[in-house]
Amino acid sequence: MVKLTMIARVTDGLPLAEGLDDGRDQKDSDFYKQQAKLLFKNLSNGHHEASRMSIETGPYFFHYIIEGRVCYLTMCDRSYPKKLAFQYLEDLKNEFERVNGSQIETAARPYAFIKFDTFIQKTKKLYLDTRTQRNLAKLNDELYEVHQIMTRNVKEVLGVGEKLDQVSEMSSRLTSDTRIYADKAKDLNRQAFIRKYAPVAIVIGVVIMLFWAKNKIW
Numbered sequence: 001m002v003k004l005t006m007i008a009r010v011t012d013g014l015p016l017a018e019g020l021d022d023g024r025d026q027k028d029s030d031f032y033k034q035q036a037k038l039l040f041k042n043l044s045n046g047h048h049e050a051s052r053m054s055i056e057t058g059p060y061f062f063h064y065i066i067e068g069r070v071c072y073l074t075m076c077d078r079s080y081p082k083k084l085a086f087q088y089l090e091d092l093k094n095e096f097e098r099v100n101g102s103q104i105e106t107a108a109r110p111y112a113f114i115k116f117d118t119f120i121q122k123t124k125k126l127y128l129d130t131r132t133q134r135n136l137a138k139l140n141d142e143l144y145e146v147h148q149i150m151t152r153n154v155k156e157v158l159g160v161g162e163k164l165d166q167v168s169e170m171s172s173r174l175t176s177d178t179r180i181y182a183d184k185a186k187d188l189n190r191q192a193f194i195r196k197y198a199p200v201a202i203v204i205g206v207v208i209m210l211f212w213a214k215n216k217i218w
Contacts, residue, residue, distance in 0.1 A: 005073070005092070006037075013041045032075055047157075069104070072092050084127055091123050
């Protein structure tokens with residue numbers, strides 16, 4: 001299954017959006033998020049051999065696609081079908097370009113497109129069960145081929161020395177950044193909920209007050 005999703009600008013490695021996790025296995029999650037950020041940094045330095053690649057890392061695979069100077073990356077279990085992982089990324093790419101395409105180059109702060117998490121979560125659910133009719137059809141789609149996509153090891157891509165040491169050293173700092181990002185997402189969801197239902201609550205309140213006042217008069 002999909003464990004992690006991140007979107008970053010290739011020109012400078014700036015994180016643009018992220019699929020928020022549920023907080024379980026936080027230490028493990030932070031370690032791989034830091035690996036993903038180091039991958040983005042490598043890509044921003046021009047160290048990429050292909051626009052599509054799979055990278056082995058522990059019990060998982062990173063899969064990424066680069067298009068329009070944006071990298072769409074996900075991390076999945078080793079057993080998760082490679083074809084579904086890349087089609088998941090294609091779905092994210094198409095929607096992200098449609099909604100945020102004109103603002104990507106001017107984004108100046110990390111996670112400028114925090115609201116895109118809503119679409120990430122919705123799309124991730126569609127790819128959760130590989131046995132659904134929808135996903136089986138995608139697996140059998142002969143027009144979408146992934147056999148030619150290169151597979152590398154994370155040590156080959158990042159190096160076995162200083163860069164991998166940075167993962168452990170910086171993962172603790174990432175924990176606080178992740179919590180801040182999660183808090184902002186919750187605040188946005190709360191504000192959206194209030195905007196949606198506050199008018200209804202006000203109308204109901206007015207009706208109740210009028211009904212009460214009418215009963216008092218009579």
